[in-house]
Amino acid sequence: MAQLLIYVKKFHAFAGPRLYINQLGMMLSSVLDGIGILLLIPMLSLLGLKGAEGSPSSYFAFILGRLRHLSDSLQLSVIVGLFMVLLVLQASMQRYLSHRSISMEQQFIRHVRTEVYESLLFANWPFFLTKRKSDFTHAMTQELPRISYGIFTFLQIITTFVYTAVQIGIALWLSVTLTLLVLLCGLMLGMISRRSVARSRACGNEATTLMQSYMAGMTEHFQGIKEIKSNMSENRHADWFRSLCLRMERNMVRFSHLQADSQYFYKLASGVCIAVFLLCALLVFHVQTATLLLVVLICSRLWPKFSALQTGWENLAQTLPAFQTLADLQKQAEGSREFDLHELELAPGADRSFRIQQGIECRSVSYRYDLQSSSYALSCVDAYIPAHHMVAIVGKSGAGKSTLIDLLIGLIQPQQGEVLVDGMPLRECSAMFRSAISYVPQDPFLFHMSLRENLCMGAPNATDDQLWEALRFSAADEFVRQLPDGLETMLGDRGVRLSGGERQRIVLARAILRKPSVLILDEATSALDSENETKIQEALERIRGSMTVIVIAHRLSTIRTADHIIVMEKGAIVQQGSYQLLAHAAGGTFSELINYHDRALQI
Numbered sequence: 001m002a003q004l005l006i007y008v009k010k011f012h013a014f015a016g017p018r019l020y021i022n023q024l025g026m027m028l029s030s031v032l033d034g035i036g037i038l039l040l041i042p043m044l045s046l047l048g049l050k051g052a053e054g055s056p057s058s059y060f061a062f063i064l065g066r067l068r069h070l071s072d073s074l075q076l077s078v079i080v081g082l083f084m085v086l087l088v089l090q091a092s093m094q095r096y097l098s099h100r101s102i103s104m105e106q107q108f109i110r111h112v113r114t115e116v117y118e119s120l121l122f123a124n125w126p127f128f129l130t131k132r133k134s135d136f137t138h139a140m141t142q143e144l145p146r147i148s149y150g151i152f153t154f155l156q157i158i159t160t161f162v163y164t165a166v167q168i169g170i171a172l173w174l175s176v177t178l179t180l181l182v183l184l185c186g187l188m189l190g191m192i193s194r195r196s197v198a199r200s201r202a203c204g205n206e207a208t209t210l211m212q213s214y215m216a217g218m219t220e221h222f223q224g225i226k227e228i229k230s231n232m233s234e235n236r237h238a239d240w241f242r243s244l245c246l247r248m249e250r251n252m253v254r255f256s257h258l259q260a261d262s263q264y265f266y267k268l269a270s271g272v273c274i275a276v277f278l279l280c281a282l283l284v285f286h287v288q289t290a291t292l293l294l295v296v297l298i299c300s301r302l303w304p305k306f307s308a309l310q311t312g313w314e315n316l317a318q319t320l321p322a323f324q325t326l327a328d329l330q331k332q333a334e335g336s337r338e339f340d341l342h343e344l345e346l347a348p349g350a351d352r353s354f355r356i357q358q359g360i361e362c363r364s365v366s367y368r369y370d371l372q373s374s375s376y377a378l379s380c381v382d383a384y385i386p387a388h389h390m391v392a393i394v395g396k397s398g399a400g401k402s403t404l405i406d407l408l409i410g411l412i413q414p415q416q417g418e419v420l421v422d423g424m425p426l427r428e429c430s431a432m433f434r435s436a437i438s439y440v441p442q443d444p445f446l447f448h449m450s451l452r453e454n455l456c457m458g459a460p461n462a463t464d465d466q467l468w469e470a471l472r473f474s475a476a477d478e479f480v481r482q483l484p485d486g487l488e489t490m491l492g493d494r495g496v497r498l499s500g501g502e503r504q505r506i507v508l509a510r511a512i513l514r515k516p517s518v519l520i521l522d523e524a525t526s527a528l529d530s531e532n533e534t535k536i537q538e539a540l541e542r543i544r545g546s547m548t549v550i551v552i553a554h555r556l557s558t559i560r561t562a563d564h565i566i567v568m569e570k571g572a573i574v575q576q577g578s579y580q581l582l583a584h585a586a587g588g589t590f591s592e593l594i595n596y597h598d599r600a601l602q603i
């Protein structure tokens, strides 16, 4: 419930006075509706119903007094006309108010959707390391519509509640005893529905967990479809899917049965209540026929509202877990907020063309992914990467190379020590520094867009000449010219229409197009043949001195021309120096790596 209140408060802050205007309108519409019903008294009186000329009609003494000089049929026509005017007014008002509330709800949902998306987008890297990506997809695609439905239901409950309160007020005005009797029945029905509300909530919790598994499974299975096929594990996955679908089906059936059962008991209890009510009214309280008729009329209109309140409450209970999931996710994302790119763009003097002048320094940095664990991915690393130089980081798999890069980029913060850029702590200039970096990861990612759009992501105003120059740099120009639509070729989901090496070259072209101050290549040429790798080596030689280049490579031929090499082992730097120096240091990790490399080439 607390999570629902968070969103109700948000909605209140978002809608402001519009919310009150709507509720006031609803109240007015209910009053008009009530007056319409009360007008039935003079109508019934004129039609000669016994008892209708009694006390309730005195409320209309003013109207009736004015009409007295008219014939009965004319009086009836005027009152029926008045009734019709009220009806049209009330219906038009209700239509207008429901249009208003629907747009208000949809605007709010758009607001929440954008807010959640941005909170995820601007969260820092460690936040993403601890979460399943499918949970984000689940939150955005499944939980948001549930929240939208929950908010809609909540507003409906409020509207129904206001309507009910006004109508009860009118009924009380007509007969306090009868209305209290009706309310007592309503209260009893409310008690009956309490259990089903609790069960609905439990069903909602289970639905959330099942849907999360479903989304996680779908994302993983289709991303790993090649692994599934090559390991022939289709049957195992199909079994998992069938069992999950069965549990989802049972959950939905249970919820529907719950609703049907509660409506069944509700109807039975309502029948008993109505019978008791009529007997008490006529035999115990001896109520006038017209008053009884009006109270019954009001209550017969209120009864479906009571029922709507109960069903709405159950539906709301079913959506509550979604409020919880989304509020938790958003809270965690906001708690892990990195710099805000909007702020960066709006900040006066924000320097998008920052260039490093001296170098990047790691001063005794240590980092571990799991704070409970005693094993460090990096421990006490001291390194210096001078500006405009080409520095290579080498080491066996798991040595900590990528972690060191993540620290240098500012994606993760060291738990001990600090990273300095031109002598300035990185945490003070991380946004500015990040905008000056181009990073080409191990697994290059292309979006389902045209080649041109993929290239222009970091440089939206790049000209065709600049695009071709970048493609030439990454030795991709030849194969791009042979693509059916050249730069306009659609690349398919994650760029699957290209080979691994082609994808690497496109991502490299994209990185160079931004004209970065620091270019980071994390195994960026691992999928290339020797010919294309040599072309890229030559291109890197041409830009030597104009930008700082950091290269991670397992293939040692790639880093032969590096100015400086950092050798890592088990999270620590074990050697540093030029290629020649390290290659001749007998017994060192680097010469060991060279030996492995040479032996692999001979095989």
Ligand SMILES: Nc1ncnc2c1ncn2[C@@H]1O[C@H](COP(=O)(O)OP(=O)(O)OP(=O)(O)O)[C@@H](O)[C@H]1O
Pocket (backbone or CB within 6 Å): 129, 369, 370, 377, 395, 396, 397, 398, 399, 400, 401, 402, 403, 404
């Ligand atoms: N997200 C993570 N959560 C927990 N541990 C991690 C995570 N990423 C890396 N590690 C651990 O940190 C250590 C260093 O990993 P890192 O990826 O930096 O190595 P690497 O030298 O880049 O390896 P490779 O050459 O195989 O890419 C490894 O022991 C690895 O298991």
